[in-house]
Amino acid sequence: MKLIGSLTSPYVRKVRIVFSEKKVEVDLVLDNVWAANTQINATNPLGKVPCLVLDDGEVIYDSRVIAEYADTLSPVSKLIPDNGRERASVKTWEALADGIMDAGILARLEATLRPPEQQSQMWMDRQMGKVQAALNQMAAQLGENPWCHGNQMTLADIAVGCALGYLLFRFPHIAWQSQHPNLDQLYQKLMQRSSFIDSIPPAA
Known part of the structure; x- marks a missing residue:
């Protein structure tokens, strides 16, 4: 493949x-x-x-x-529940994390592809507002739990980790680590895994 x-x-x-x-x-x-x-x-x-x-x-x-x-190609590390409410929960976490990346990319494209005089600050603010709202929701849902869903890593954690890593990569000024220490704790745990370490984006 x-x-x-x-x-x-x-x-x-x-x-x-x-x-x-x-x-x-x-x-x-x-x-x-x-x-x-x-x-x-x-x-x-x-x-x-x-x-x-x-x-x-x-x-x-x-x-x-x-x-x-x-997730269907190997029995190792089942990442998505097979059905029902648990599956929907993991996929909803993924949708929320993808939403952060969607909004962040739209804001970045506005700032990098358009000349300054054509950029819409209102548009960028709207996208970054989505990012902040999603971070707040993630932090509230995670609470003191060790993982986003259940008692082991799932696709929910992978998606959240990638969204948080993208913010560190492209929007380092966003202080989500100090605002949401529980998200940072999750992120630091994920960053101990070789899968996350090996996929760190190169310095821009």
Whole structure:
């Protein structure tokens, strides 16, 4: 299998961590979707990463779909409950974490792709407001629990860890670690795992 992605995408990092935790080998093929010579459109018409190319040539895209598929490939480290309310809880955590990344990326693109005179501060403030609201919700839901859901690491924790790592990478001025020490405690625990260490994005 080939995973098309970049080293800085938090969505790519999420699925790389899932594959690592599942002990499933996948070849990472780097592609910059913003470059003129990007090849991503040949496999994903949406022009987004990550994109997983299976051995038979079938293509799977969207990090949530890839992560869910990867969880079926090995009995090691079951990351998503099979059904019911527990499954919905883990997937909701993932949606919340992905929402932080979605909003952060929209704010960053506004600030980096548009010339200053065309940038909308209202738009950027709106996106960063979503980030803060999601962080507040995460911290409240996590409380004093060791993991986001249940008594072991799940996809919920991986998604949250990638969202928090993205904020440290692209928005280091956001003081979420001091504002939400329980989230920081979770993040530091995750950063002891080789899957997280090996997928740290390179310095910008």
